[in-house]
Amino acid sequence: MTYSSFFYSEILAVFRRKQDVVNALVFFLLVITLFPLGVSPSKEFLQPAAGGIIWCAVALAVLMSVEGMFKEDFNDGSLEQLVVSGLYLPILVLLKLLVQWVSVIIPLLVLTPILSQMLFINWEILWVLVLTLLIGSPALFLIGTIGAALTVSLRRGAVLMLLIILPFYLPVIIFSTGAIAAAQVGQPYNGQLAILAAISLITLTLSPIMAAVSIKASVN
C-alpha cells in the first residue's frame, strides 16, 4: 500500500457510501428547520440569528459525519492494517480526513445559498458565510477526528463523542458567527477570519498526531 493507493481507495469508498454524506446533509437541513419552527419564522429573528443557526447546524452535521469515519474500518480490521502498514499514520488520517472534508463541504456549499435565502441572508453576507465555512470547517473536522478515534471501539460512542468534542468547537463557532455578525453591521471581519485560519492551522498540526495516538490505543 502506498499513500496514493490509500487516497484512491478512500475516494472510492466515499462514492460507494453516498448515503452517509446525504445523511449528514439532511441532518443539517433538519437542524436549520428547527429554528424557524421552534422560535420564530419572522425576518426580525432569523436575519440576525442566521449565522449562528447555520454554524450550529454545521457543527452538529460535521460531528455526525466524522463520528462514523473509522467505525467500518475498525470493524472489518482494516484500521489495524493501516497501523501495521509501515506508513506514517498521521498522514493517512489526514488523507482520509481530506476526502471526508471535500465530500461533506462541497454539497454543504451548494446548499448554503438556498438556505441563506430561507434565513433571509443578503448576498454580500452570504460571501462571508461561505468564507467562514471554508476557513473554519477544517478545524471542526480535525478536532472531531480525535473524538472519532477515541470512541471507535465503543458500540454507542456517538453521544460520548458529542460530549467530549463539542466544547472544543466553541471558539470556531464564536469567531465565525462573530465574523458574520460584524459583516452584517458593516464592520471589518478580517480579524475573525485570521483567527479562524489560525485555529484551523493549529489543529492541522496537532490533531492528526493525537488521532494517530488514539487509533493505536484503540486498535490494541
Place this chain on the structure above:
Amino acid sequence: MAFESLNEFLSMGTHGPFVWSVYGISLVLLFGCYFSSMKAKKDQIKRLKQRYLREQKS
C-alpha cells in the same frame, strides 16, 4: 468583628440567605469530596486484605 451582634452576622445586611446558602452548599460538596475519597481508600484496603488472607489460607 465587622458585625455588631450575632443577629446582624446571620442576616448579613439583606444578603444572609445568599451568603449562607453558598457556604452551606460548598460545605456539603467539600465534605462529600473528603468522605468519598477517604472511603475509597479504606474500602480498597479492606477488600485487598480479605483477598490476601483468603489466598494465604488456600
Place this chain on the structure above:
Amino acid sequence: MNWIWFHKLGSPKWFFQWANKWSKFAFFIGVLLLTIGVVWGLGFAPADYQQGNSFRIIYIHVPTAILAQSCYLGLGVAGIVSLVWRMKMAPVFIKAVAPLGAVMALIALISGAIWGKPTWGAWWVWDARLTSVLILFLLYMGVIAIQNSLDDMQLADKAVAVISVVGLINLPIIKYSVEWWNTLHQPATFTITAKPAMPMEMWLPLLLSTLGMYGFIAGVAMWRMQAEVLVREHRANWVKKEVLDNGI
C-alpha cells in the same frame, strides 16, 4: 536541577509511601487555612462599599474557581507526561483529580450564580468568567465520561490523556474567545464584575482560603490516587506487605 524526585513520583510504591506521610498533613493544613480564611472573611473583613455583605461569597467562589483551573492545568501536564514518558502515575493522577476539578468548577458555578442574584439581579448572566467556568465544567464532564465509558483500562488511560492535552491547548483559546465574545455582546452595565483593587483586610483572608483549598484538594487527591494505586498494583508484593503488615 535535580530530577530524582520527579522520577521517584513515577513509581507507585514510592508515591504510596510518600502520600501516606504527607496526605494527612496537606489535608489538615488545608482545612485549617481554609477555616481561618473563611471565618476571617465572613466575620472580620469589612463589607464591600458597593456590594455590601454579599461579596463575602468571594471567599468560596474565587478559591474554587482558581482550583478548577489549576486542576485542569494539572490534568493537561499529566496528560503530556503520560503520553510522552508513559509514567505509571500520570493516568492515576488524571483519574483521581478530574472529579475533584469538576466539583470545584461546580461550586464556583453555584456560588457565582447565587452571588449574581443580589449583584446583577439575575441568577445567571452570560458573563465571560461564569461562561468559561461553565465550559471548564463541561470539559471535566467529558474527561470523566470517557474515563467511565471505556472498559479497557489502557485505552481509557490513553484517551483521557489525549483529551486532557487537547483541552490544555484549547483552554487559552476558549478563554480568549469567550472574553472576546463577551465584550461583543455584553452591555456595559455589568462592569461591576471588574475587580476593584482590594484592601489588605479583604485580600489576606482570600489568599489564606485559596491556599487552604489547595491543601485540601492535595490531601484528598492523594487519597484517591492511593486507592487507585491499590487497585492497579494489587498483584505487587509491596502492596500485599503494606496491606497485611501495617494493617491500615
